[in-house]
Amino acid sequence: MKPLSEVYRDFIIPTYGRFDLDIDRGQGSRVWDPAGQEYLDFGAGIAVCSLGHSHPEVTAAVTDQASRLVHSSNLYRTAPQAQLAKRLVEVTGPGKVFFCNSGAEANEGLIKVARRFGSETGRFGILTFDGSFHGRTMACISATGQEKVKKGFGPLLEGFRHLPFGDLEAVREAIDDQTVAILVEPIQGEGGIHIATPEFLKGLREICDQHRLLLLFDEVQCGLGRTGDWCGWHSIVSDVQPDAVSWAKGIANGFPLGSFWVSNRVADVRGPLCDLLGPGSHGTTYGGNPVACAAALKVLEIIERDGLLLAARELGHVLTEKLCGLSSPLISEVRSIGLMSGVQLASDFPKTERVPSLEVVVRCMQGGLLLIPSGEQVVRFLPPLNITRSEIEEAVEKFACVLQSFTP
Ligand code: PLP
Secondary structure, three states, X not given: XXXXXXXXXXXXXXXXXXXXXXXXXXXXXXEEOOOOOEEEEOOHHHHOOOXXXXXXXXXXXXXXXXXXXXXXXXXXXXXXXXXXXXXXXXHHOOEEEEEEOOHHHHHHHHHHHHHHHHOOOOOOEEEEEEOOOOOOOHHHHHHOEOHHHOOOOOOOOOOEEEEXXXXXXXXXHHOOOOEEEEEEOOEEOOOOOEEOOHHHHHHHHHHHHHHOOEEEEEOOOOOOOOOOOOOXXXXXXXXXXXXXXXXXXXXXOOOOOEEEEEEOOEEEOXXXXXXXXXXXXXXXXXXXXXHHHXXXXXXXXXXXXXXXHHHHHHHHHHHHHHHHXXXXXXXXXXXXXXXXXXXXXXXXXXXXOOOHHHHXXXXXXXXXXXXXXXXXXXXEEOOOOOOOHHHHHHHHHHHHHHHXXXXX
């Protein structure tokens, strides 16, 4: 067989800027290439493998379910889907969930809930924020507040306006008689780990209540444990409840699954919000697949049983302290919440062939550490929630060595 790089070049549509690395297997917080070279994985598949790679209990749950039933369609009921829905409602609040297959699809669902909600009054406008990322479908690139994802794909879906993240005044001014919802990531992940303030999230809730808008939280990257809380926004503010929330990524440790929750709040004469999408209004063949749901149930069970929410908070603190302790002139800021850390590289970072974030991530990879770039200036640390203190020390040491390699 030819090298994978050549097969990819010849047969896979080149949508991704891939690193020059073939991954063969993973165990816990480490992955190996086919030659046996080991890498400490602080990207966890972009905030996906919350329990690390090939967690034996998740593998067993998947294997057991796969040998019983892989797929049945949504024409019928399955126990894993029912149990997972119940568990997600328990950790989020009274309401109901829908299952899909990815984060973008989950956000599509939120957008459809908002459109349905506004359909009676002709409202369809959704306010989102600069620097946000909501996925790659047409609706989600329209919602995303980054020009680069939209280029060449117009005309986009109507009705989205992007406002400065954190600016309540701009939100108040942007509301018109067509506005129906506000969609926000409580912690912008792809945008470089920008954390909303408690005042911002509270203010958005108040504005939504005042203008009869839905408050939609995109928790695809920050939800279900990564920040140290099931509801990522609870790590910022405890007394705000959104009307709907989307999830994917960490939900099933790498098994493809997305979901969204809608509150049971009665917002108009049509009854509870969670019943707005009635029979025939939305669907997907694979959504709530029993194998994916069995994986997710096991993930949520282990996070709870092993105290990984608290661990994410405590170890996140350790990681942040160690990163801040580097006191490197090449770092201008470290932004963290739980086990989501973004290192903002200095604006006068030495010039190299690649943009700073990519150059740092490539050099870290060559030194055996996987990290994730965000834009040109931010490097993200998104390790599994069951990472150990010594693995954090090892990662920060490797990162420090790479930063030193830039000093003349
Ligand atoms: N929303 C957020 C906040 C994300 O971080 C992502 C992916 O990075 C998405 C949505 C899209 O998720 P997916 O790639 O599973 O479609």
